[in-house]
Amino acid sequence: MKYLFKISAALLLGTLSFQKIDAQKIQKVNGKNSVNPYYSRTDTKILKVSNANWKKVLNENLYAVSRLNNTEMAFTGKYNNFDGLGTYYCAACGNALFKSDAKFASTCGWPSFFETIRPQSVIFKRDDSYNMKRTEVLCGRCDARLGHVFDDGPKPTRKRFCMNSISLEFEPLNKSQK
DSSP states (O other): OHHHHHHHHHHHHHHHHHHHTOTTTOOEETTEESSOTTOBSSOOOOOOOOHHHHHHHSOHHHHHHHTTOOOOOTTOSTTTTOOOSEEEEETTTOOEEEEGGGEEOOOSSSOEESOOSSGGGEEEEEEOGGGOOEEEEEETTTOOEEEEEESOOOTTTOOEEEEOGGGEEEEEOOGGGO
């Protein structure tokens, strides 16, 4: 019974600490994240931040995907079947990445886009992991891992930016932007 209590307490504390710094739910103040000092939706200056500092400001799951190259499970991300109108930003730093009109239903299990907002929004890196030849997509501002890009997307670009939902943050269009 004593061990059951310790395990339950550890799970509860782990959950509470995870929820405490959930990057998807932190209030924004003037386009800046109140916990993450590197977050800005207006600053496009390239960031050079150590993984140790990222670990202090990102939640555990976002850190694992964006800094440790983990991948969320297919069909589990909140933006996979999402069709809201607006803009997708890097969840780690706030860099503008994709417009919703570039999103398409690829049925691959992750949200997919055929083009970025601007060429500098992302950078590319060769990825030979798991004996595959792929192109990894990183945030152009903070180097957060976003996902991969493939050449099997729709016209006009024929690109499929296959992104991890947890690496994205969505801001809907307001009525004045429509």
